[in-house]
Amino acid sequence: MSKLVTVITAVHGPGAHHLSDAYKSLLSQDLPDGWGWEWVIQQDGETDDVSPHLPDDPRVNFGQGRAGRAAMARTIGLARARGDFVKVLDADDMLTPGALARDLTALLSNPGVSWATSRVLDYLPDGSTLGFDQDPPEGFIDRGAVLDHWKAHDYRAQVHPATLFMRRDLLLALGGWMALPASEDTGLLLALNAVSRGWFTAETGLLYRKWPGQVTNQAAHVDQGERDARMAVIEARASVLASLEGWRFNTD
DSSP, rough: OEEEEEEEEEEEEGGGHHHHHHHHHHOOEEEEOTEEEEEEEEEEESSSSSSGGGGOTTEEEEEEOOOOHHHHHHHHHGGGGOOSSEEETTOOOOEEEHHHHHHHHHHHSSSTTEEEEEEEEETTSSEEEEEEEOOOOSSOTTTTTTHHHHHHHTSSSSGGGGGGEEEEHHHTTTTOOOOOOOOOOHHHHHHHHHHSSEEEEEEEEEEEEEOTTTTEEEEEGGHHHHHHHHHHHHHHHHHHHHHHHTTOOOOO
């Protein structure tokens, strides 16, 4: 085991100015003895407007590629990941102190658990925060539980995919993030849950920034036709994975 956590961030020009806050949140992490982190930042595009916002830190690994939205950027960035565990961190979000250590402990301490999520607070433009009132209790998330909840609640999961922490080998086996224009992280969450147990930490692990320029705030994100198609393929993939005999990820 490498004792390294890879944090993967997809970024495009309009959100690059938030990288400094994301970096500060990484600096607040205190991992167990012998463990460290690396930050793989992948730009969605090949412009010059991201590099000025990159921190001068040898743990930062920056790459660029042709534009294809966040799913492609994260998956391309995965080629440079060296850690046995991968944490996703959107460029405009911030980890809370201790988030990486809590995620790592959940997987190391619970055989059979291959991914983890945590409580999220929306971080509003005025600096205030807003929580989700339907968080599950802290503990195991059984296989299939996320899909069942998601289908019963208008395609809204009980845990947030922006907080995912997972084994890199399982992430690779599932092909990285789904090739979708949006909801690619939800698709990954449901696929992970189809083949492995997860863990939910009740302590807040992420501040999810709300701002006018974020992708989920754009009109195209809620186009009904596209949304229906995204949800249909996400559900179909998770259902097929769950039905495959012998396709169970086992860390025991």
